[in-house]
Amino acid sequence: MKIKSYKGISMLLISILFLFAEHTITANVSLPSIFGNHMVMQQNADVKLWGWGKPFENIKVTTSWSNDTLKTVVNNNGHWSFMLHTPKSGETHHITIQGYNKVVIDDILMGEVWLCSGQSNMEWCASYGFINSEEEIKNATHEEIRLFHVNWRTSPYRCIDVDGEWIKCTPETMKDFSAIGYFFGRELNQKLNVPVGLISSNWGGTPVEAWIPSEKILGNPDLNDAANKVPYFPWAPNKPGYTFNSMIAPIIPFTIKGVLWYQGEANVDNSYAYTDMLKVLVKCWREEFKTNFAFHYAQIAPFKDYQKTSGVEIRDAQRRALDVIPNSNMIVVSDIGDTTDIHPRNKIDAGKRFAYSALNKTYGLTEYPLSGPLFKDYTINGNKVEVSFKYSEGLHCTEKELKMFEVAGKDLKWYPAKAVIKNDKVIVSSKEVKAPVHVRLGWTNSATLNLFNKDNLPASSFTTEEWSKVMHSL
Known part of the structure; x- marks a missing residue:
């Protein structure tokens, strides 16, 4: 009887192993979160599609906009990738990836993709409250605006994926998304008449160093010295590279048209280095994304409680950055700010100024205002x-x-x-x-x-x- 019991257990273990083996064989192809249903891909562009699989697994990709079948083999590190040329906006598309298993990405729109990053003023959403937020929430149904929010993560090492998903813009989804990003996207959608994809990756209270690869800071004595002057914040990471590693690196090299940047309040303790820091950030990101994307950024708003003249020093450092960052523009929000609140609540006009900046400088529509004096x-x-x-x-x-x-x-x-x-x-x-x-x-x-x-x-x-x-x- 004992021998039969052992045989029964052995057969059970063998069955379980076969089930695991079958799962391994039939469920290997996977994608990073930045690729998913309801996504927007940059129109009329060369776009990299990548993912993971079992080494030596044969991968085939077909798209609804082309009759071609692309083929590759997963390398020994479990990686695969394809370069796709996307069509112009107009139709809804899908992509099929076939390996041991099949993955289909549905409801893809071609349009303009922008990354919105920085700290709390870029992060600020309707749920926190801004001028006329309740009315704006009610009217936030936009089929052609798609949102991807990168959840907070921090890491001393580069991560391979983020926690997030593409969602359609509705009153329910808009209220927890970057307000400035939303109003920017709404203007672009209306003025360009194309879908807009917005990636929101920001964390309130983070200094610029956290968004720069750590080796670019630690390997530069002047920047490293400046980074050490940023105090400890209990509400946000401040170590060089920590949010870049976890909230930017995993979505590289997803093709984007440009970046919106609103940050600087957390760098008042090393304002003298901010121009160089911002220059390094843009240079590194462009090298990583392998594109000279447009960079539009906000000068921080006036606020009375900064120490000495540290607030205006940051604003001046941002102004001077225009001379050292090609393909960039700065919006000024001093007239729509609130000197008693570090988070001005006029997010509508701030988003519009970002949009007009992009419409003028990036899209060549010079009827929209670019800058103040x-x-x-x-x-x-x-x-x-x-x-x-x-x-x-x-x-x-x-x-x-x-x-x-x-x-x-x-x-x-x-x-x-x-x-x-x-x-x-x-x-x-x-x-x-x-x-x-x-x-x-x-x-x-x-x-x-x-x-x-x-x-x-x-x-x-x-x-x-x-x-x-x-x-x-x-």
Whole structure:
């Protein structure tokens, strides 16, 4: 009897092993989460499709927009990939991947794909509340807007997948998605008449270093020193690379049109390095995604509770980044901010400004406004300083007098100055400074400027003093 029992157990174990073997043989092909039902793929582009399987497994891919059958073999690391050329927007598509098992991706739209990243102001959603949020939630049914939210994860090593899925934009799904991302996508969908895919990967309170590959920070003594000045935050990771590894790297090299970036509030402790940090981030991401994607970013909003002048230093560092980051543009939100709240609740206009920036610079629709006045150059004539701006057409003041201009001499002591507009330039002078050397505008954390251009977009704060070098030497 015991022998029969052993035989029975052996047969049971063999049956279980066969079941596991059968499952292994028939269920090997899998995809990262960024590929799934309801997704948007970048239209008319070369797109990489990748996944995993059993080594030496034969993989075939067919698409609804082509008669071709693509074939490959899973390598010894369990990876496979294909390059697909996508069609223009217009129809709904599907992709079939056949290995030992079959995976079908349904309800695919071709359109424009944008990655929305940064910290809390990009993360902010309707569930948190913003101006007119209840009405916007009710009207948020958009069949051609698809959302992919990357859930919070952190890792000291690069991850191969993220926790997220593509979903259609509805009142229920929109309310927990990036509000700025949603309003940006809605404008693009309406103005371009194409589907829009939005990938939201952000974490409130994260410094820029967390979104940069760690080796790019640790291998640069200056950037590493700056990164060490960021304090510990109990609400967010601050170590270099930790959110890049877990929330950006796994979706690379998914083809995107561009990136929206709203971040900087967590870098007020190392503002002097922010221009270089942002430059490194964009360069690294473009190398990883293997495309010179468009980069549109927001200058942080004025806020009174930053220490000393750290808030305006970040804004100036962001302004200066325009000169070192190709194919980029910066939106200014000082006039729609809230100096008492680090999270301004006018997300609608912020999203629209991002959209107009992209429509103009990325899509070539110049009827949409690109930027407010940006400092260009200055000329000293005796005791007067003539300041010129980019995007200065229709330069005007929204109040009786221009405010927040200052000048300084060689002693770098700053004095309030009188400023008047003449021929789309600003003439600045102060009785206290007979021989001016430098000029600046809005050099306070809470500065809300009253200098605008014809598009009614506000000027950015600026200074001609090289403050970042001074701060770095302290």
